[in-house]
Amino acid sequence: MTGLLGSPHRPADRWSFRGWREFGFIAAGLLFAVAGIGVTCPATPARAEDGPPQAEALIRKMIDATGGKAVYAKLQSRFTSGKMSMPKMGIEMSQTSWAQRPNKSYVLMESPALGKIESGCDGSTVWDNSSMAGPSVKKGAERAVLLREADFDNWPNWKKYYKSATTAGADTVAGQATWKVEMVPLEGSPETMWMDQATGLVLKTSMKIQTEMGEVPVDVFMEDYREACGMKLPFRTRQVVMGGMQEMVVTTDSVACDPVVPEGRFALPAEIRALIEEPKTEEAPAVKGEGK
Secondary structure, three states: OOOOOOOOOOHHHHHHHHHHHHHHHHHHHOOOOOOOOOOOOOOOOHHHHHHOOOOHHHHHHHHHOOOOOHHHHHEEEEEEEEEEEEEHHHHEEEEEEEEEEEOOOEEEEOOOOOOEEEEOOOOEEEEEEOOOOOOOOOOHHHHHHHHHHOOOOOOOOOHOEEEEEEEEEEEEEEEEEEEEEEEEEEEOOEEEEEEEEEOOOEEEEEEEEEEEEEEEEEEEEEEEEEEEOEEEEEEEEEEEEEHHOEEEEEEEEEEEEOOOOOOOOOOOOOOHHHHHOOOOOOOOOOOOOOOO
């Protein structure tokens, strides 16, 4: 699992305007995916020869270091602003997001050249909409992943979403010694996290995202950790798609803790409501003499 800023996709030659509907899922997932990952002070790194710690112990350490369950329970809403860029394509968009307990969210990305991309969750319906790709309501594993990431308590309640968590040995990320933790969700593809042995911070996650083109492997790197809302959060995330064929960088400029959420912020747009409303069936005209 990841939590406030992070999720992925598509090779460079597939990033056509048609693909921006799926990109809404990518950006939204990433924005909801890194909250609550961090520590308040460094820890003594474990030695690989001592044997890897149990995955549950590593997760508990991460939760406690972030501030513990009380920190998660205290935070009721948040607002973030920053930008999204795709350096290889020369694309940059402004990005803002709102989130409210227990699992409501709204993300807006805009640029003069590409218009705007919206995505959100009202607690049940997960959706995205753009001027280029139109509206979409998420279903199946895609919906399950985004509902999980929108949950303010997804880490304290991780067993609600995952079948298992297993430590898969030692590794390195950017020269840092890490523990690999493999997690199997109740719905969706398995995920792997790399936790810094010295600090407990998650430095990388790896997953496969289901798209209209099939499953796409994505690596997400968490960088530039800073204090915000009583937690330590990555203010920069990099999504590397299919071994580097494409990269998306999300940079956070500011985080507001417990802001007043504008009324109706998480209401479903008219285009989304139209997609989920059942078509009205007209009553067949009565046949003359029927019922006599």
